[in-house]
Amino acid sequence: MVEEHGRGRNHKQVPLYALIFFLCAIFIFPAVWTFTNSLQSIAGPVGLFPSSIHWNNYVRAVTMIPFGRYLVNSFVIVGLAAGIGTISSAFVGYGFARLKAPGKGALFIVVLATMMLPGIVTQIPTYILFSHIGLTNTYLPWLFWGIGGNAFFIFLYRQFFMGIPVELEEAARLDGCSSLGIFGRIFIPLSFPIIATTGILSFQGSWSDALTPFMFLSTNQWPLATALIGSSDYSLPSHPWVPLIPVVDAATMLFVIPILLLFFFGQRFIIQGVVTTGLKG
Amino acid sequence: MHYSVYGRRHRPFDVCAVYGEKGSEALVGTMAYSGKTKTASRTVRRSRFKKYLPFYLFISPWLIVFLALGLIPLLWGLYLSFTNYDGFNFNSVQWIGMSNYVQVFRGGAMAALGRTILITVINVPLGTAIGFMLAVLLNTKVKGVAIYRTIFYLPAVFPVVATGLMWSAIYADQGGMLNEFLSIFGLRPINWLGYTWAPTALILMLLWGSGGALLIYLAGLKGVPQSLYESAAIDGATPAQRFFHVTVPLMTPVIFFNLVLGIIGSLQILLQPIIISGGSLTTAPIMPIYLYMVDAWLQIFSLGRFSYGLAMLWVLFVIVLLLTLVVFATSKYWVYYEAPGE
Numbered sequence: 001m002v003e004e005h006g007r008g009r010n011h012k013q014v015p016l017y018a019l020i021f022f023l024c025a026i027f028i029f030p031a032v033w034t035f036t037n038s039l040q041s042i043a044g045p046v047g048l049f050p051s052s053i054h055w056n057n058y059v060r061a062v063t064m065i066p067f068g069r070y071l072v073n074s075f076v077i078v079g080l081a082a083g084i085g086t087i088s089s090a091f092v093g094y095g096f097a098r099l100k101a102p103g104k105g106a107l108f109i110v111v112l113a114t115m116m117l118p119g120i121v122t123q124i125p126t127y128i129l130f131s132h133i134g135l136t137n138t139y140l141p142w143l144f145w146g147i148g149g150n151a152f153f154i155f156l157y158r159q160f161f162m163g164i165p166v167e168l169e170e171a172a173r174l175d176g177c178s179s180l181g182i183f184g185r186i187f188i189p190l191s192f193p194i195i196a197t198t199g200i201l202s203f204q205g206s207w208s209d210a211l212t213p214f215m216f217l218s219t220n221q222w223p224l225a226t227a228l229i230g231s232s233d234y235s236l237p238s239h240p241w242v243p244l245i246p247v248v249d250a251a252t253m254l255f256v257i258p259i260l261l262l263f264f265f266g267q268r269f270i271i272q273g274v275v276t277t278g279l280k281g
Numbered sequence: 282m283h284y285s286v287y288g289r290r291h292r293p294f295d296v297c298a299v300y301g302e303k304g305s306e307a308l309v310g311t312m313a314y315s316g317k318t319k320t321a322s323r324t325v326r327r328s329r330f331k332k333y334l335p336f337y338l339f340i341s342p343w344l345i346v347f348l349a350l351g352l353i354p355l356l357w358g359l360y361l362s363f364t365n366y367d368g369f370n371f372n373s374v375q376w377i378g379m380s381n382y383v384q385v386f387r388g389g390a391m392a393a394l395g396r397t398i399l400i401t402v403i404n405v406p407l408g409t410a411i412g413f414m415l416a417v418l419l420n421t422k423v424k425g426v427a428i429y430r431t432i433f434y435l436p437a438v439f440p441v442v443a444t445g446l447m448w449s450a451i452y453a454d455q456g457g458m459l460n461e462f463l464s465i466f467g468l469r470p471i472n473w474l475g476y477t478w479a480p481t482a483l484i485l486m487l488l489w490g491s492g493g494a495l496l497i498y499l500a501g502l503k504g505v506p507q508s509l510y511e512s513a514a515i516d517g518a519t520p521a522q523r524f525f526h527v528t529v530p531l532m533t534p535v536i537f538f539n540l541v542l543g544i545i546g547s548l549q550i551l552l553q554p555i556i557i558s559g560g561s562l563t564t565a566p567i568m569p570i571y572l573y574m575v576d577a578w579l580q581i582f583s584l585g586r587f588s589y590g591l592a593m594l595w596v597l598f599v600i601v602l603l604l605t606l607v608v609f610a611t612s613k614y615w616v617y618y619e620a621p622g623e
Contacts, residue, residue: 013423020418024432030489031435033458034447040456088342095339104336111343114351116605118549120574121598122351124581124591125358132371141350148346179335208440210552214562215582225442229552230561243559245450245457252446256439263438267431270438271496 038249060244061251065233066220074207074223077142081206084146085153086198090191092149093157094183098169108158114151120211127215137218142206153198160194161187196269200262207259224255362591369585381592390593393576396569400480401547404487409540411491416498417528430495437493445556448486449474452557474557479570483554487547494539501535502528534611541608545601549574573597 038057040050061067096108130136164187172182188195210225217226228251236242263270337344362381364374385391415433419426436444451458452473460470473482505528513523529536551574558566563583565571574597581590 013421016418016421016423020423020429023415023418024429027436027489027492028432030447030451030458031439033451037450037456037458092340092343095336099336099339101333101336107340107344110347114347116545116601117351117355118594118598118601120549120551120578121358121594122354124587124594125354125361126350128361128366128368128371128587129354129357144346144350147342148350149343154343179339183339204438204440208442210440210442210562211578225440226562228442228446229556230559230564243453245453245455248446249450252443252450256443259438259440259443263435264431 034249038246038253040246042244042246057246057250060247070224070227077223078206080142080146082202085150085202088147089149089153090157092154094161097158097161111151111154136216141216200266358591361588362595364588366588367585368587381589385592385596393573397573404484405543405547408488408491412494413498416495420502433492434495437490441552445553449557449559452482483570501532505531545604551578
């Protein structure tokens with residue numbers, strides 16, 4: 001649907017713009033309303049726009065529950081899963097992209113297959129196993145998963161590394177550089193875009209994951225994602241069954257800020273990652 | 282040449298270093314059959330080992346964790362689904378055959394699967410259509426595409442927990458945005474999260490994330506050759522005809538792929554119904570949005586029926602696997618990569 005009518009098209013496009021603006025309004029409204037509602041008085045009447053601004057809902061959001069502790073927990077999980085996972089996936093991706101050995105093709109099919117595996121089918125038996133040997137209520141599982149990397153990111157790195165000219169590598173080989181040296185000195189410095197993509201996507205994934213921490217961790221080790229679900233602590237102290245919706249909205253806003261910042265600053269890397277693989281993040 | 286992570290200098294007795302890679306292959310051949318000296322063949326074997334070692338070293342983090350925390354739990358979970366494991370009888374589990382699976386196909390799980398399929402049948406085609414139409418809108422030569430794209434795509438980036446909390450506030454009886462909005466037009470408030478409206482509420486919330494596939498569609502649309510539109514226009518095709526006879530046919534592979542991915546995702550919906558119900562992770566949502574994965578999750582973590590829940594998960598896993606095979610079998614129709622046009 002491409003309009004190619006020279007100057008006359010500005011008039012023809014008025015309905016098009018109207019439609020796009022209308023759709024934008026619909027799509028952005030829930031987020032905008034969550035923000036404006038987070039500034040509402042918790043006792044006052046409800047309106048689409050707050051009559052007066054109450055920033056102290058944000059104070060309530062961080063003081064009515066141990067918000068700070070959950071935040072730290074979130075960062076611990078993200079650090080282990082996203083930090084280590086990104087590096088580890090790069091290693092494995094390099095192996096699949098550039099090194100040769102028998103069984104490589106079959107192993108790569110296994111990597112691709114695990115991409116389609118619903119995580120929960122392995123996580124629940126892992127949970128049973130870990131709780132039996134006493135590894136639950138620690139962050140060790142995230143360390144292990146981090147070391148193991150992520151099939152999707154391994155795939156992304158492999159695709160990216162395969163695009164790096166072989167000549168660079170051969171020159172380094174002739175100079176006596178080992179595979180590890182080539183990986184560290186040639187591939188990693190060239191890989192900023194893909195490191196950013198995988199870093200952002202895995203930050204999003206581990207920041208948003210609520211179910212795994214629920215399984216493997218005790219309540220005070222939970223990250224924000226898990227702790228905010230059904231948090232009955234955001235309610236009137238005298239009437240615990242009355243939820244303080246503006247405070248819940250304030251907490252939700254605080255929870256999504258890192259994701260929003262990451263999205264706005266890293267948008268082009270996300271687009272790159274999503275488009276080159278044809279998969280949703 | 283061949284290399285190892287140890288570098289070249291530490292391999293003084295390496296045959297390959299002398300003969301080069303091709304030479305060493307030849308040597309392997311002659312020595313394996315003539316069996317001249319054992320020491321020589323051992324050297325060759327070691328050299329082959331060293332040649333291939335870097336690959337295995339590089340992939341070892343993934344391989345080890347995949348075996349230990351992927352394959353073994355997967356198979357062990359399959360085994361447990363044939364036992365009576367309930368979370369406490371770890372050392373005395375008994376094989377009970379197909380009985381968990383029989384129960385999955387007889388009991389409430391099938392009702393939950395029916396509801397899940399119903400929601401999927403409405404949610405996925407609608408979501409795909411909306412996502413695709415948004416992409417088509419943005420593929421016209423409008424100004425400010427980057428902004429609209431961000432707005433449409435953003436909901437897909439929101440963590441499910443945040444989306445769920447936002448929408449449960451939007452649907453709230455008291456002070457919810459939607460009822461407030463209805464009252465402006467003099468309409469009576471709706472109990473959005475009650476029996477009648479909960480599935481609609483869930484689907485509306487899911488549709489908010491329809492922009493998730495936008496980027497893929499946009500990339501696909503940019504790949505449609507401009508010349509096709511031009512020749513269609515010369516032949517007198519209206520914009521609508523161009524859309525249905527040029528754009529849609531060329532995009533069907535991408536649409537189909539996203540449709541299947543959407544179905545796979547929709548069958549596994551778990552968090553959303555629980556969160557909009559306002560309970561904790563072990564509180565059952567009301568019946569109309571008590572979906573299949575919610576059932577499996579609660580069977581395990583609320584009722585302690587581990588083996589039954591695992592059987593439920595395996596049934597779903599097989600369904601997802603079959604759908605995935607459909608995608609792979611047809612992948613040659615949808616794989617055409619287009620450079621991200623910015």
